[in-house]
Amino acid sequence: MPVNLENFRPAYEKWVADSLVDYQAGNMKEIVKKYPFVESTDIPWTPYSGVPSDQTFALITSGGLFLKDQQPPFDTKSIHGDLSFREIPRTVRQTDLDFAHAHYDHSLARQDFNIVFPVERFCELEGDGIVGKVAETHYSFSYVNDAARLVTEAVPELLDRIRAQGVDVLFMVPV
Amino acid sequence: MGLIQRMAEAAGIPTISMGNAADRMAYIKPPRALLVKFARGSMLGEPGNSQRQRRIIMDALSALQTMTEPGTIRELPYRWKRPDPS
Incomplete structure (x- = not known):
């Protein structure tokens, strides 16, 4: 799996619990700030070939x-x-x-x-x-x-x- | 979209994506991307400007053939400011 979900899952559950009220009220800026974006260090890559x-x-x-x-x-x-x-x-x-x-x-x-x-x-x-x-x-x-x-x-x-x-x-x- | 792109590359399909926010792209880490100065919801610029849309796709084809480092982001010079909503 090229995406590490181990840290994301618990952080996301917490984010949902913490953000639901703001989400329902449409306070998107606030909850986007807190969103636990999946962090990655590596970058998957398929070399491009051909034309x-x-x-x-x-x-x-x-x-x-x-x-x-x-x-x-x-x-x-x-x-x-x-x-x-x-x-x-x-x-x-x-x-x-x-x-x-x-x-x-x-x-x-x-x-x-x-x-x-x-x-x-x-x-x-x-x-x-x-x-x-x-x-x-x-x-x-x-x-x-x-x-x-x-x-x-x-x-x-x-x-x-x-x-x-x-x-x-x-x-x-x-x- | 960044996650989909990463999974496609990992599955052996080369990709090129677009973005308009350098700060977000810094942690999304798209494998290959073009950065534009257009507003959200108009990634290829103003509606109806077919020539510019075509040019951006040509830039994407060029990027595919010339980018060799994972995570390369190329900034495009085109500008257009969307009108304020009436």
């Missing part, structure tokens, strides 16, 4: 995007956040999308989702031969505070799906 024009790219955003007519919104109420992710097709249009993420202003992304999920630009680069292939399916998360469950449950499932699509490189846009 983009031969490779398949997929995007991951944490902008809370979902297909409003086909998928449920993310849970924006729980202090733990939402561990689930949504699959977004490369052909998505602005009118297909809505945003569920309580901690940023969506007004700009509602004008142009490419500022948090630039799949249209990637498809243009594919058309120009600069990237080899844009994957059929891309991935959207919202915010997650429960980092332990994220790395033990959601991310292994995500990586299985990414591998199944033959993705070579990930482009990742947090908000």
Whole structure:
């Protein structure tokens, strides 16, 4: 496991207990200050090889995007956040999308989702031969505070799906 | 997102991510990242500026091919200040 959860788990439980009242009152600044971010000393690394024009790219955003007519919104109420992710097709249009993420202003992304999920630009680069292939399916998360469950449950499932699509490189846009 | 990126790299998939807060990135330690000066929620700049979005992706492709040290963060020079909410 490239993420050390031993110290995180008890610190997170304490943070939830201490922060619930502030969270429910919307005092985000206070509780973010106290959040026990997972600390790491090492940095996992896969050397990049090859050229983009031969490779398949997929995007991951944490902008809370979902297909409003086909998928449920993310849970924006729980202090733990939402561990689930949504699959977004490369052909998505602005009118297909809505945003569920309580901690940023969506007004700009509602004008142009490419500022948090630039799949249209990637498809243009594919058309120009600069990237080899844009994957059929891309991935959207919202915010997650429960980092332990994220790395033990959601991310292994995500990586299985990414591998199944033959993705070579990930482009990742947090908000 | 930093944790997802770290797990992807550990699983053998190279990644490039973006960020807009150098202080947060210092403890998230993304394996490979671009740092921009744009506000939260507009990591690729202003809505509708396709050319800039494309340029940032080109910067990302360049970063993939040239970064050799784990934890490298490259700052991009582009500027745009989001208008105050009306």
